[in-house]
Amino acid sequence: MHFLAILTTFIIFLPFQVRADIVVIVNPQSNITALTHHQIIDIYMGRNPGLADGQKLQPYDQAMDSPTRSDFYYGITKKPVSAINAYWARLLFTGRASPPKPVADNSAILDIIEKNPMAIGYLDERYLNEHVTVVYKIKRENP
Amino acid sequence: MCYLARMLRLLPFLLTFLLMLPFGQHVQAFEPGTERLRISGFGTLGLTWGGKKDYGLQKEFIHDSQFGSVSILTDSVFGLQVDFNIAKNLDATIQAVAEDRIRQDFNNIVDWAYLSYRPTASSVIRAGRMGIDLFMLSEYRNVGYAYLWTHPVIEFYKPISLSHYEGFDFRYSRRIKPGYFELKVFGGQTGSDINVDSDELNLRMRPFVGFNTSLEDNDWKVRLTYSTTNTAFIKAPADPLVNALNQVPQTLWPQAAGLHDRLKGVDTQTHYFSAGFSYEKNNWVVQSEFALIASRWASVDMTNGYLSAGRRFGSVTLYTVGSYARSSSRPRVDQNQILSADLQDLAIATQNLLNAVHIDQNTVSVGLRWDFHPRAALKAQWDHTWTRKHGGGLLDLKKPLDHDITLNTLSANLNFVF
Numbered sequence: 001m002h003f004l005a006i007l008t009t010f011i012i013f014l015p016f017q018v019r020a021d022i023v024v025i026v027n028p029q030s031n032i033t034a035l036t037h038h039q040i041i042d043i044y045m046g047r048n049p050g051l052a053d054g055q056k057l058q059p060y061d062q063a064m065d066s067p068t069r070s071d072f073y074y075g076i077t078k079k080p081v082s083a084i085n086a087y088w089a090r091l092l093f094t095g096r097a098s099p100p101k102p103v104a105d106n107s108a109i110l111d112i113i114e115k116n117p118m119a120i121g122y123l124d125e126r127y128l129n130e131h132v133t134v135v136y137k138i139k140r141e142n143p
Numbered sequence: 144m145c146y147l148a149r150m151l152r153l154l155p156f157l158l159t160f161l162l163m164l165p166f167g168q169h170v171q172a173f174e175p176g177t178e179r180l181r182i183s184g185f186g187t188l189g190l191t192w193g194g195k196k197d198y199g200l201q202k203e204f205i206h207d208s209q210f211g212s213v214s215i216l217t218d219s220v221f222g223l224q225v226d227f228n229i230a231k232n233l234d235a236t237i238q239a240v241a242e243d244r245i246r247q248d249f250n251n252i253v254d255w256a257y258l259s260y261r262p263t264a265s266s267v268i269r270a271g272r273m274g275i276d277l278f279m280l281s282e283y284r285n286v287g288y289a290y291l292w293t294h295p296v297i298e299f300y301k302p303i304s305l306s307h308y309e310g311f312d313f314r315y316s317r318r319i320k321p322g323y324f325e326l327k328v329f330g331g332q333t334g335s336d337i338n339v340d341s342d343e344l345n346l347r348m349r350p351f352v353g354f355n356t357s358l359e360d361n362d363w364k365v366r367l368t369y370s371t372t373n374t375a376f377i378k379a380p381a382d383p384l385v386n387a388l389n390q391v392p393q394t395l396w397p398q399a400a401g402l403h404d405r406l407k408g409v410d411t412q413t414h415y416f417s418a419g420f421s422y423e424k425n426n427w428v429v430q431s432e433f434a435l436i437a438s439r440w441a442s443v444d445m446t447n448g449y450l451s452a453g454r455r456f457g458s459v460t461l462y463t464v465g466s467y468a469r470s471s472s473r474p475r476v477d478q479n480q481i482l483s484a485d486l487q488d489l490a491i492a493t494q495n496l497l498n499a500v501h502i503d504q505n506t507v508s509v510g511l512r513w514d515f516h517p518r519a520a521l522k523a524q525w526d527h528t529w530t531r532k533h534g535g536g537l538l539d540l541k542k543p544l545d546h547d548i549t550l551n552t553l554s555a556n557l558n559f560v561f
Contacts, residue, residue, distance in 0.1 A: 038318060041361060050318055054264045064517040077361055079423065082458060082514035089289040089560045092183055093224060094274060094282035095236045095255065101178070 021125045022072050024136040025109075026057065029117035035135040041076050043120060045087065046097030059100035060112055060121040068106070072122050075138035181226040187287035189218030189556030191294075198530075199539030200552055202294050204304035204337035204344075205244040205251075208539035216243035218294055218556050220285050222254070232261040240285055240306075245343055246336040254285070254307050270311045276327065276355060277303060277368050279419045279432055287558035291428060291462055291512055293524040294554060296449045298468035298504055299432060301537055303415070308333035308351050322360035329353060333372065340499070340539055342380035346408075348372040353415070362424040370415045374440065377408040384492050396486050398477050402493055405441040405474045406500075413438035426455040428462070437471070442500040442536065445470045458515060464508040468537060470501050495543055503534025519559040526552040 024040055026032050032051070035043075042049035043059050051057065062069040070081035077084065088099040103109055106127040113119050114131045128134065192213045194200035199208030202217055209217060220242040227235045238255040257271025274282035283289045284300060295301075310331015317324060332349035353370025379385075385406050391399035419432035433448035446469055453462030476494040510524030528550040530537075535544035 042318060042323070047318070047323055048264045048316060050264075056264060079361075080426075080455065080458075081517070082520075083423065083428075083455075085514070085517055086289050086520075089185065089286055090283050093185055093222070093238070093286045093289060093560075094276075095224075095226070095238075095257070095259065095269075098178075098181055098226065 021140060022068060022075060022122050022138040023125050023128055023134045024120065024122045024138070025113050025128070025132040026120050026135050027113055027115075027117040028131075028133045030055075030057070030133075032057075032135055033133060037076065037136070040136050044073070044076065044100060046091045046099070056118065057120040058116070058118050060109055060119055061100035061102040062106075062109065062122070063102050063104060066105075068122070068124055069102075071140045072138060075141065179228045182223070183226075183561065184221070184223045185286045185288060185558075185560045186221040187218055187285075187556050187558045188215075189287075189293065189554060190215055191217040191552065191554040193217075193526075193550065193552035193554075194539075195548070195550060197541040198535060198544065198548060198550065199341075199541070200550065201301070201338070201537075201539045202297055203301055204339065205242075205306075205335070207243060207245070207338065208341065210539075210541070218287070218554055219243070220287070222285055224255075229258075234259050242285070244336070245338040251336060265315055265317045267314045268311065269314075272307050272309045273312060273329075274307055275303070275305045275333065276312070276329065277353075277370055277415060278417060278434075279364075279366060279421065279430065286560070287522070287556060288518075288520055288560045291430075291451065291453055291460060291522075292464060292508070293510060293522045293556050296451070296464060296466045296506075296508075297526075297528075297537060298466040298506060299434065299447050299449050302436065302443060302445065302447060302468065302502075304337050305333045305335050305348075310351065319358075322358045322363075324356075324358050326356045327354060329370075332375075334376075338539075339380060340541075343378075344380065345376070345378040346374065347376040348413075349375045362422060364419075364421045366417075366419045368415070368417045368419075372413055374408050374411050374413070379408065381406070381496055384489070384496060387489055388493060391486065391489070396480065396482055396490070398480060402474060402476065402497075404439055406493070406496060408440045408442065411438055411440040413440060413443055428453040428455065428460060435471075441470070441472065441474055441497065444472055445502055453512075458513060460512045460514075462510055462512070464510075465505070466508075467505045468502050470503065470534075470536065473497075473501060498533035498543060499540055500536045501533050502536035503531040504537055505529045516559075518561060519557065521555070521557055523555040524553070526550075526554075528552070 039049040043057055073081050073084045091097045106123040109121040109123045113121050194209040194211050196210055199210045201208040206217055222240040224238040229235055235258050239252050240254045244251055255272055257269050257273050259267055259269040261267050276282050280290055280295050284295045308331045312327055312329035314327040330352040333351045334347035337344050351372040355368040357366040388399050388403040414437045417432055417434035421430040429452045431450040435446050436443050438444045449464055449466035451464040453460045474497055476490045482490055506526050506528040508524055508526045513521045530548050532547050533544055
C-alpha cells in the first residue's frame with residue numbers, strides 16, 4: 001500500500017517534472033539582459049537579430065532528437081521540429097547560414113554558456129544556475 | 144567581359160584547391176564557437192514511373208527522359224557541400240552535385256564555388272559560381288529534404304533549367320516593422336547543357352542580371368523577382384533548320400525572317416518576372432508562385448505558376464498541387480503563302496518545330512511526406528498531367544503531339560541530409 005502511494009504520487013507529478021519551462025540564456029559578460037521574441041526567432045532561424053553595436057551571438061542547440069529542442073522551436077515559431085529541420089536544410093544548402101551547433105544535453109549547454117561570452121543557448125529551467133543570465137523564457141506548450 | 148568570364152570560370156577550380164588545403168587539420172575558427180570547416184551533404188534516392196511510348200517524361204532538361212519506364216535516376220541526386228571559414232567574415236563554399244545529366248563533367252558537377260564576405264551584420268557580398276536565385280526553391284531544388292514534394296513542380300521549374308551562374312551578388316537584410324526584409328542584386332553569366340528531345344543543347348547567357356526581394360515573418364513570406372539576360376550562344380539540334388530560315392530571300396518567303404527571329408534564340412533578350420508567397424500556420428502549408436517569361440524566343444515566351452496546399456498530421460504531411468505552363472504567343476507558318484517545293488518542305492519543318500516548342504500543359508498532384516527521422520523523410524506523389532495538342536514543349540516528343548494526351552507519373556523517394 002505504501003509503495004502504491006509513492007507510485008501514484010510519482011505518476012501525478014511526472015508531467016509537471018517533464019514540462020518545466022525553457023529558458024534562453026547568455027553569458028553575463030555579453031551585457032545582454034533581455035531579448036525580444038523576434039530577436040530569439042532571428043538568432044535561431046539564421047537571420048540578423050539587429051543587436052546593439054552589431055553584436056553577434058553564437059547560438060547552440062539541444063540534440064536533434066531532444067524533446068527540449070522540439071518544445072523550444074514550437075514555443076518560438078509554433079511549428080513542428082520537422083518544419084524547422086527542413087528550414088535549416090534550406091538555409092544550409094543555399095549557403096545562407098549554418099545551423100546552431102547541437103550539444104549533448106542541458107549540462108553541456110550550461111557549460112558552453114558559462115565559458116563563452118558570445119554564446120547563446122536554451123535549456124530546461126531546472127538546470128539553471130546563477131552563472132548565466134536568462135534573457136527569455138518559453139512556456140512549454142508543444143502539443 | 145570575356146577576360147572576366149574566363150577568370151570566373153577558373154574560380155571553381157581555384158576554390159577546390161584552396162578548400163583541400165585544410166583537410167585533416169583541426170583549426171580554430173575566427174568566430175568563437177564555430178567550426179572553421181564544415182562538410183555537409185544531401186541526397187535523394189528515388190523511383191519514378193512515367194511517360195508514354197512516344198511522349199517522354201522529363202522532369203528537368205538536363206535529365207534523360209522516361210517513356211513509360213521505371214527510373215531510379217530521374218529523382219536521385221547526391222550532393223556534398225564544404226564551407227570553410229577563411230578569415231573573419233570571409234568564407235568559401237563549394238557544392239558538388241552528382242545526378243543524371245546529359246553532360247557529366249567537372250564544370251557541371253561543381254554546382255557552386257564562391258567566396259562570401261560579410262562587411263556588416265546586414266549585408267553579404269559573394270563572388271564565384273552560385274545557385275540561380277529566381278524562385279523560392281531555386282537555390283535548393285536539388286535538396287529534396289528541404290521541400291514538400293517528391294520533385295519541383297515541372298511546369299514552373301523545368302522551363303528555367305539553369306542551376307548556377309558565375310558572377311557576384313549582394314544581399315542586404317534587416318528586420319523592419321512588418322517582417323524580415325531582404326534585397327538581393329546579382330549579375331554575371333549563366334548557361335546550361337541540356338537534353339532536348341534526346342539531343343544535346345548548349346546554352347550560354349550573358350549578361351545575366353536581376354534582383355529579388357522578400358519580406359517574411361514567422362508564418363508567411365512574399366517574394367518578387369526580376370531578371371534579364373541575353374542568349375549569347377546556342378548550339379541546338381534545330382540549328383540547321385533555323386539557319387536555313389535565315390538564308391531564305393525575303394522575296395521568296397517574306398515570313399521566313401520573322402519566324403527565324405522567333406526560333407533562333409541567340410542574341411535574344413529574355414525578361415523574367417515572378418511573384419511568390421508561402422504561408423505556414425496551424426499545420427497548414429501553402430505555397431504559390433507565378434511567373435512571366437517575356438522573350439522573342441518562342442521556346443521560352445510563357446507564363447506559368449502553381450498553388451500547393453498541405454496539411455500536417457503529426458509527422459505526415461498530405462498535400463496537393465495544381466500547376467500550369469502556357470506559351471504566351473503562338474507563331475505559325477502562314478499557310479496562304481505560295482512557296483516553291485523546297486521552301487514548302489522547310490515551311491512544314493518550321494511549323495513542326497513551332498508545334499514542338501509550344502507549351503500548353505497542366506498538372507494536378509497529390510502526395511505525402513513522412514518525416515520519420517530528424518534528418519530524413521520519405522515522400523510519395525502521383526501527378527496527373529494534361530497536355531494539349533501541339534502543347535508538348537515540356538515533354539520529350541518522339542513524334543508530333545497531334546492530339547491531347549494525359550500522362551500519369553508516380554514517384555517515391557527517400558530524402559536525407561547530413
